[in-house]
Amino acid sequence: MAEEVDFIIVTGMSGAGKSEAINVLEDLGYFCVDNLPPALISKFAELCSHSNDKVKDSALVIDIRGRDFFDSLFEELSKLETAGFNYRILFLEAATDVLINRFKKTRRRHPLAPEGRISEAINLERNKLEKIRGAADKIIDTTELNPKELKKEIEGSFVKNTKKDQITLSILSFGFKYGVPLDADLMFDVRFLPNPHYVDSLRPLTGEDKRVQDYVLKWPITKKFKHKLFDMIDFLLPQYIKEGKTHLTIAIGCTGGHHRSVTLVEKLYEEFKDEYNVLIKHRDSDK
Numbered sequence: 001m002a003e004e005v006d007f008i009i010v011t012g013m014s015g016a017g018k019s020e021a022i023n024v025l026e027d028l029g030y031f032c033v034d035n036l037p038p039a040l041i042s043k044f045a046e047l048c049s050h051s052n053d054k055v056k057d058s059a060l061v062i063d064i065r066g067r068d069f070f071d072s073l074f075e076e077l078s079k080l081e082t083a084g085f086n087y088r089i090l091f092l093e094a095a096t097d098v099l100i101n102r103f104k105k106t107r108r109r110h111p112l113a114p115e116g117r118i119s120e121a122i123n124l125e126r127n128k129l130e131k132i133r134g135a136a137d138k139i140i141d142t143t144e145l146n147p148k149e150l151k152k153e154i155e156g157s158f159v160k161n162t163k164k165d166q167i168t169l170s171i172l173s174f175g176f177k178y179g180v181p182l183d184a185d186l187m188f189d190v191r192f193l194p195n196p197h198y199v200d201s202l203r204p205l206t207g208e209d210k211r212v213q214d215y216v217l218k219w220p221i222t223k224k225f226k227h228k229l230f231d232m233i234d235f236l237l238p239q240y241i242k243e244g245k246t247h248l249t250i251a252i253g254c255t256g257g258h259h260r261s262v263t264l265v266e267k268l269y270e271e272f273k274d275e276y277n278v279l280i281k282h283r284d285s286d287k
Helices: 018-027 038-050 064-083 096-106 118-134 147-158 210-217 220-243 260-272
Strands: 006-012 031-034 057-061 086-093 138-141 168-175 186-189 247-254 277-282
Touching: 006 018, 006 118, 018 031, 018 057, 018 086, 018 147, 038 057, 038 064, 064 086, 064 118, 086 118, 086 147, 096 118, 138 147, 147 168, 147 277, 168 260, 186 220, 210 220, 210 260, 220 247, 220 260, 247 260, 260 277
Parallel strands: 006 057, 006 086, 031 057, 086 138, 168 247, 168 277, 186 247
Antiparallel strands: none
């Protein structure tokens, strides 16, 4: 009976969007509990598995608000595994300056900063959450995400689908000048490719435009790189599936995130969208 129950553990940085995430999961049909003490996880799982309604999908927000109770999280997760329950960990994070601004806007205190020193509390929280972040099945950096985009990310990761082994790919283009994405599993730098920025007629366009794509893809070095990249990803995906990975984020970056990275991401999407559940995002193309 235990194997029928699927749990999502939602955790991460305070202010990174856990409340929004749990609302999305509730809309997807998950039975949701916010701020559950970790010591109650295994007891909650037993209740779900023996309930008359057979609660199969549950999402639990467990974070630093639990204070000393949070330290028992891994012990409780081990109990879940021993009892045969399936669980996945969703970790939400964001850049420090963004978290500070969010706290200032809401005028709420950070749970580790009763005196209001937010920056120190954020650094302390990152250290406390380092281990659980390393164990996460899915990490979402909400720095650049609005609620609608966060919803799309979560739906892409946790809506059950019929495509290959239910692995979801998030393919992201970005500009190095704006910083690297924190949640990338694989990251590729394509700044060595010929740059449409120096072609006057192409500079205002992005890699979503066929004229830019034709320019980027016409060079022998691009053709060779594209072949090697696609072949490697095609090889890696089944290996990640065997490992039990349910989500993979691939980030491709160029200088500004307008032309070369966008082109390669568009082509990756075309290549794998029929075989896998693929999400696509151009983080910096409109900057």
